Amino acid sequence: MTPHPPQPLGPVVLVGGGLAAGTCAVTLRELGYDGEVVLLAAEPHLPYERPPLSKGYLLGDAELDSVYVRSGAWYDEHHVDVRVGSPATAVDLDAHTVSTAEGPVRYARLLLATGAAPRRLAMADDSGAPVRYLRDIEDSRRIKAELRPGARVVVVGGGWIGLEVAAAARAAGCEVVVLEALEQPLVRVLGDRLGRMFADLHREHGVDVRTGVSVTSFAPEGEGTAVGLGDGSSLTADLVLVGIGATPGTGLAAAAGLKVEDGIVVDEYLRTSHPDVLAAGDVASAYHPRLGRHLRVEHWDNAIEQGRAAARTLLGDEQPYEHQPYFFTDQYDLGMEYVGNVGPDGFGELVVRGDLASRVFTAFWVKADRVLAGMQANDWDATDAIRRLVAADHVDLARLRDAGVPLDEVAG
Ligand code: FAD
Numbered sequence: 001m002t003p004h005p006p007q008p009l010g011p012v013v014l015v016g017g018g019l020a021a022g023t024c025a026v027t028l029r030e031l032g033y034d035g036e037v038v039l040l041a042a043e044p045h046l047p048y049e050r051p052p053l054s055k056g057y058l059l060g061d062a063e064l065d066s067v068y069v070r071s072g073a074w075y076d077e078h079h080v081d082v083r084v085g086s087p088a089t090a091v092d093l094d095a096h097t098v099s100t101a102e103g104p105v106r107y108a109r110l111l112l113a114t115g116a117a118p119r120r121l122a123m124a125d126d127s128g129a130p131v132r133y134l135r136d137i138e139d140s141r142r143i144k145a146e147l148r149p150g151a152r153v154v155v156v157g158g159g160w161i162g163l164e165v166a167a168a169a170r171a172a173g174c175e176v177v178v179l180e181a182l183e184q185p186l187v188r189v190l191g192d193r194l195g196r197m198f199a200d201l202h203r204e205h206g207v208d209v210r211t212g213v214s215v216t217s218f219a220p221e222g223e224g225t226a227v228g229l230g231d232g233s234s235l236t237a238d239l240v241l242v243g244i245g246a247t248p249g250t251g252l253a254a255a256a257g258l259k260v261e262d263g264i265v266v267d268e269y270l271r272t273s274h275p276d277v278l279a280a281g282d283v284a285s286a287y288h289p290r291l292g293r294h295l296r297v298e299h300w301d302n303a304i305e306q307g308r309a310a311a312r313t314l315l316g317d318e319q320p321y322e323h324q325p326y327f328f329t330d331q332y333d334l335g336m337e338y339v340g341n342v343g344p345d346g347f348g349e350l351v352v353r354g355d356l357a358s359r360v361f362t363a364f365w366v367k368a369d370r371v372l373a374g375m376q377a378n379d380w381d382a383t384d385a386i387r388r389l390v391a392a393d394h395v396d397l398a399r400l401r402d403a404g405v406p407l408d409e410v411a412g
Contacts (some may be wrong), residue, residue: 010108017041020281023307149173160184340373
């Protein structure tokens, strides 16, 4: 990384104990900034990564030690003042202070990286039934303990987290039902054909995937939950997981008077409507120069890259954030990576190279002569070419459609 002369800023305060805030702290030090850095984390943990919470850790393949961005010793050695269990309760933009239960913290520059929280299902919360959500270490620990052989698991919502938990539950020997309101799981992100492929993948592994289903009630039943469905039937579950998306943690920013729409609105340098305050990660709706619109991305890679970009802006080295959105998932023996963003206007054509049934393929969401997004499933060498295709201003579609032309040659 190129060293930048650190700016004499005064204290930098990072609010949020997740990947974006943790990465920003690390990058500030890597770039040579040796001024005061305070990181306020609501959770009782050092900044950590969440993907293992629905995969490796839940499956028993990974320990929690592996999820932390840096060890406690690293923050001590680098004089980063991490205050865990210390949420910011208010921001005073004029006074340049953040309130906490222990008193105000003064900042010269502030990063808000407050992340997102699971969207709640009021009907489930109000029922008194033991319904689970998955966002943090405690949620994952609890769910892991409940994934016992023979346990009946009902997953409400066929999104990424719901499907990953379904896979982990099958691996633990549970009986699993996935309830999805739309015609296929993941249909909003991947479209009908690839959504169906994920449904088939789970069915092959013994999951009862039900699509076009409405959930009408939850009620405590013994130690578990009765889940009522729109067709009048009901399911009995030992564990109900609700995975219906996430909402950005914008409360602090909105109360301070910062511009908030779907997330905290920031420019391509991650600056909010106040020049001394930045936002990054799941909570930030950032202007993306290449896409020509604001985009809020709830992905691991985005939290890292925006954490780094925020550090650069904080030090006065402003470079537009133009990174392509990137996402990965692992379910059973299917690993996939997805690059790009289809956007609100949709795509014209889905080009698939390879064989969906064998689960080794690449897929491209195309509009006119542009590739808006691409993914690979179990074809790990394809990712660089996919990135080049998504970055290209023009793609030869005839060659892309011809699986006989190697992807590297299409990408140029
Ligand atoms: P967060 O990780 O949400 O961190 C924000 C932190 O800020 C939280 O700890 C919160 O408690 C804290 N906070 C909130 N308000 C305050 C306050 N007022 N004061 C102080 N602290 C506050 N992405 C992928 O690309 N691939 C995956 O496979 C994948 N798997 C995932 C699995 C799970 C179970 C989950 C939950 C997410 C997954 N993600 C995945 C998404 C990825 O984890 C997020 O995009 C990433 O965590 C975002 O980082 P962040 O720092 O912006 O927010």
